[in-house]
Amino acid sequence: MSPFQWILIGVLGATLGGTILATTTRRLAPGTGVLFAILLLVGILATIDPDRVTRIANVVGIQRGADLLLYLLVPATIAGFLAMYVRLRRVRREMTIVVRRLAQIEAEPGGPRKEDGIAGDDSSP
Amino acid sequence: MPADAIQPASGGPVELRDREICAGTWVVVPLYNEASVIADVLHRLRATFPNVVVVDDGSTDGSAEAARPEATWLLRHIVNRGQGAALQTGTEFALSRGAERIAHFDADGQHRVRDLLEMSRLVASGECEICLGDRFADGAEEVPRGRRLLLRAAVLFHRIASGSDLSDVHNGLRVLSRRAAERMEITADRMAHASELVDLVANSNLPVRQVPVRIRYSEYSRGKGQRWTGGFRVLFHYLVGRIFG
Numbered sequence: 001m002s003p004f005q006w007i008l009i010g011v012l013g014a015t016l017g018g019t020i021l022a023t024t025t026r027r028l029a030p031g032t033g034v035l036f037a038i039l040l041l042v043g044i045l046a047t048i049d050p051d052r053v054t055r056i057a058n059v060v061g062i063q064r065g066a067d068l069l070l071y072l073l074v075p076a077t078i079a080g081f082l083a084m085y086v087r088l089r090r091v092r093r094e095m096t097i098v099v100r101r102l103a104q105i106e107a108e109p110g111g112p113r114k115e116d117g118i119a120g121d122d123s124s125p
Numbered sequence: 126m127p128a129d130a131i132q133p134a135s136g137g138p139v140e141l142r143d144r145e146i147c148a149g150t151w152v153v154v155p156l157y158n159e160a161s162v163i164a165d166v167l168h169r170l171r172a173t174f175p176n177v178v179v180v181d182d183g184s185t186d187g188s189a190e191a192a193r194p195e196a197t198w199l200l201r202h203i204v205n206r207g208q209g210a211a212l213q214t215g216t217e218f219a220l221s222r223g224a225e226r227i228a229h230f231d232a233d234g235q236h237r238v239r240d241l242l243e244m245s246r247l248v249a250s251g252e253c254e255i256c257l258g259d260r261f262a263d264g265a266e267e268v269p270r271g272r273r274l275l276l277r278a279a280v281l282f283h284r285i286a287s288g289s290d291l292s293d294v295h296n297g298l299r300v301l302s303r304r305a306a307e308r309m310e311i312t313a314d315r316m317a318h319a320s321e322l323v324d325l326v327a328n329s330n331l332p333v334r335q336v337p338v339r340i341r342y343s344e345y346s347r348g349k350g351q352r353w354t355g356g357f358r359v360l361f362h363y364l365v366g367r368i369f370g
Binding site for chain 1: 171172175177179180192193194196197198199200201202203204206210213214217218221314365369
């Protein structure tokens with residue numbers, strides 16, 4: 001194996017260890033943890049034995065293993081972006097709720113009605 | 126008295142009724158960087174409607190300070206959350222204070238107080254529970270051509286996407302009965318709220334009426350500009366909202 005493969009295996013292995021730790025300590029949702037672990041394991045196996053990836057690619061009619069990985073990476077990236085976007089929307093919505101609640105709690109009475117001298121609203125905040 | 130305000134009558138039943146209508150209609154004004162015009166807009170509005178809730182949406186030009194003396198209530202978003210978020214903030218606040226009707230009125234002076242009064246009368250009389258301004262009903266010669274095309278496209282889109290038969294879907298002047306306002310929660314924080322409202326109106330099963338209104342396209346409002354890209358952004362946020370909720 002080349003030095004690059006060793007480095008990549010090391011990085012992927014460390015990430016796998018971190019994922020398992022985060023899942024067992026419930027810092028990562030079980031479903032997400034298992035999905036990440038499977039992806040990382042596949043990545044490690046593909047790095048150790050690239051020819052196996054090529055053979056799998058051939059089975060599904062793709063010439064090179066690298067192409068198979070690229071094709072799989074595209075939908076995975078899109079799905080990742082979508083998941084992030086949905087989460088971002090949720091955070092934004094929560095932020096709006098907080099900002100709204102604060103604005104309502106700290107509502108300030110304005111000035112009196114100048115046109116006829118009648119106060120606009122005499123109810124307390 | 127501002128020219129736009131209702132004229133004081135001799136205290137007869139009609140004027141008394143109008144005063145009750147105006148007092149029951151809480152006007153929500155979303156405000157973002159309109160310091161140069163907001164005091165005048167609120168002054169005209171408040172001469173007729175005693176309950177004006179201004180929601181400053183994180184303005185950076187001193188709009189909130191300019192609005193404070195003229196508003197009945199001033200609410201402040203500490204960070205900008207968008208016009209839809211500001212409208213929902215003000216609507217919830219007005220409902221919590223016992224508003225009978227909720228009106229939405231733009232801060233840049235485009236809307237006329239007399240149109241709002243007419244719409245409030247219709248909702249108060251029970252003719253409808255949702256009253257929406259329609260700038261195209263009377264020809265809309267004053268609407269700039271580019272804007273007219275964009276708005277027509279939005280109408281066509283909602284006719285297809287929502288089955289809406291509204292003829293002006295992005296008019297910020299609207300009056301809702303208390304029941305309608307309670308049912309229609311705006312979740313689209315930014316400009317897509319107008320499109321979201323079209324869906325909410327269509328699904329509300331409440332009587333709706335469109336009323337001819339005039340929009341004043343002043344040098345000031347034209348100067349702010351309306352870009353086609355803005356329309357696409359609204360469309361994107363609306364579609365994302367429909368897909369992801």
